[in-house]
Amino acid sequence: MIPRALTPAAALILAATSAGGHPHVFVDVALRFESDAQGRLTGVEVTWSYDDFFSLLILSDMGLDPDGDGQLTDAELARLKGFDLEEWPEGFEGDLYIHAGDEKIAL
Secondary structure (H helix, E strand, O other): OOOHHHHHHHHHHHHHHOOOOOOOOOOOEEEEEEEEOOOOOOEEEEEEEEHHHHHHEEEEHHHOOOOOOOOOOHHHHHHOOOOOHHOOOOOOOOOOEEEOEEEEEEE
């Protein structure tokens, strides 16, 4: 006979299912503003630095750094550059918007 205290525990264990959740990606962002001789804004450089876990997933998914030494070759770096810009829908301008007053500045 199963002791009464174990019956609820057994029911919980038998009814347990896996928990699901979407992965979180942590990003550090840096902006560098470029200007001309008159001080007018001519460009914005955006740098995204992904967290270690997401970076590892990207390297694995893209088959980069197969020897696992943490050093990417020039060819691997070239493949990695801009990887996160390739699959945007046509016409999508990204998530950076610049306005001068009420006027939107095209990037």
